[in-house]
Amino acid sequence: xxxxxxxxxxxxxxxxxxxxxxTLLEQLLAEPxxxxxxxxxxxxxxxxLDVGCGCGNQTLELASRLDASAKITGVDISxxxxxLAEELKAANHTxxxxxxxxxxxxxxxxxxxxxxFDAIYSRFGVMFFADPTAAFATLRETLKPxxxxxxxxxxxxALNPFFTAPMQAALSVLPPPPPAKPGAPGPFGLAVPExxxxxxxxxxxxKPSIEPLALELSVGASQSFDEIFEELIQIGPAAAxxxxxxxxxxxxxxxxxxxxxxxxxxPGNGVSFEANFWLVTARR
Ligand SMILES: C[S@@+](CC[C@H](N)C(=O)[O-])C[C@H]1O[C@@H](n2cnc3c(N)ncnc32)[C@H](O)[C@@H]1O
Numbered sequence: 001x002x003x004x005x006x007x008x009x010x011x012x013x014x015x016x017x018x019x020x021x022x023t024l025l026e027q028l029l030a031e032p033x034x035x036x037x038x039x040x041x042x043x044x045x046x047x048x049l050d051v052g053c054g055c056g057n058q059t060l061e062l063a064s065r066l067d068a069s070a071k072i073t074g075v076d077i078s079x080x081x082x083x084l085a086e087e088l089k090a091a092n093h094t095x096x097x098x099x100x101x102x103x104x105x106x107x108x109x110x111x112x113x114x115x116x117f118d119a120i121y122s123r124f125g126v127m128f129f130a131d132p133t134a135a136f137a138t139l140r141e142t143l144k145p146x147x148x149x150x151x152x153x154x155x156x157x158a159l160n161p162f163f164t165a166p167m168q169a170a171l172s173v174l175p176p177p178p179p180a181k182p183g184a185p186g187p188f189g190l191a192v193p194e195x196x197x198x199x200x201x202x203x204x205x206x207k208p209s210i211e212p213l214a215l216e217l218s219v220g221a222s223q224s225f226d227e228i229f230e231e232l233i234q235i236g237p238a239a240a241x242x243x244x245x246x247x248x249x250x251x252x253x254x255x256x257x258x259x260x261x262x263x264x265x266x267p268g269n270g271v272s273f274e275a276n277f278w279l280v281t282a283r284r
Contacts, residue, residue: 003077003106006128006185010078013243017235019084022055024231028162028217032277033058033123035213036152037065039281045069046118048098049142051107051151052076052125056085059100062121066098074102075111076125108135112142119143122151127189136203143284149205150281152213153190159276161264162217163187166238169260173253174245187237193278205282213277220270228271229258 009015018025037058042048044067050059053074063072076082085102105111108129120139129135143149157164180186183195190196193210200208220228233239233254242253264271 003108003128003130003185006130007077007106010076010128011080013240015078015080017239018054018078019080021231021235022057022084024219024228025235026055026057028219029123030057030061031215031217032152032213032275032279033061035215036121036123036150036279037062039150039279040119040121040148042066042070042119042148046071047116048072049112049117049120049139050074050125051120051122051139052128053085053102053122054078054081054125056082056088056100056102058121058123059085059102060088060092060096063096063098063100068097070098072098072100073112073117074100075105075107076102077104077106079104108138110138110141114141115144115147116142117144117147119148119150124153124187126151127153127187128185129189130185132189132199133202136199136205140204140284145284147284148281149200149283150279152277152279153196154187155212155276155278156191157188160273162273162275163236163238165260165264165273166232166236166257167241169256170238170241170253172256173249174241177241190278190280196278196280200280200282205284208280208282211279213279215275215277216272217275218270218272221268223270225262225265225271228265229261232261232271233257 053059053076056074059072059074082102082104089100154160196210197208242250
């Protein structure tokens with residue numbers, strides 16, 4: 001399956017940004033991942049797959065929840081992100097109960113034998129497939145009969161100021177990028193629940209359940225606004241837009257984003273965003 005554009009992106013600018021800002025991103029995004037882990041009920045000795053595991057934080061956290069006879073495999077197309085995952089694994093090996101393995105590969109390819117896993121988990125790693133139905137059908141094959149799928153993904157941009165607030169501010173200065181097709185691979189690739197249900201059903205999954213999850217995401221409680229800003233300005237779609245913009249407009253775009261993000265800051269709490277996710281579960 002051809003996910004070439006995503007491979008380039010996650011082995012290039014996006015992957016480098018996730019590696020550089022891993023600590024901040026994990027502070028922001030740990031909770032939706034935990035809620036998704038809570039939806040899993042892996043048996044003793046479970047074999048788990050973390051799809052699009054990135055820098056491996058969630059894979060390692062899951063491993064600390066499993067027993068010593070269990071194993072979790074993290075798969076990702078991004079070599080730099082998996083290199084950090086291996087470093088974090090080595091640094092945290094004493095806290096890990098289960099065996100952990102990281103594999104470079106496209107999760108939509110048939111990388112694993114049929115019926116390998118008791119459960120498939122993903123935090124924000126399954127919205128990037130060029131052909132989601134085919135990808136989920138392949139993943140379903142790797143589940144044991146009755147095996148569980150649980151993932152968390154973003155609801156629409158309109159409900160997620162983490163993306164829209166800096167983007168709108170940047171767009172007050174910069175020309176807009178070409179519009180993305182609805183459902184195109186990206187953070188909002190599975191934002192429409194009816195589409196997700198259709199994809200999972202077509203892929204052969206049973207009992208798809210898609211529940212809303214509303215959380216407040218906070219970062220930098222002990223930092224000044226300027227410190228947090230210097231990281232946030234380098235993350236996400238607004239960062240990409242500014243990076244590719246006319247150099248003469250960059251400073252004004254940065255200032256606009258600064259002013260907008262300041263509205264989400266309070267001393268002692270850092271920067272906080274209301275965020276809306278879908279918590280999706282299904283069975284083979
Ligand atoms: C938004 S990041 C999330 C990373 C990680 N799950 C987390 O929550 O920190 C999306 C991840 O999906 C990975 N990815 C995208 N398409 C993929 C594919 N076809 N197969 C495996 N990984 C993929 C990217 O390389 C990236 O690491």
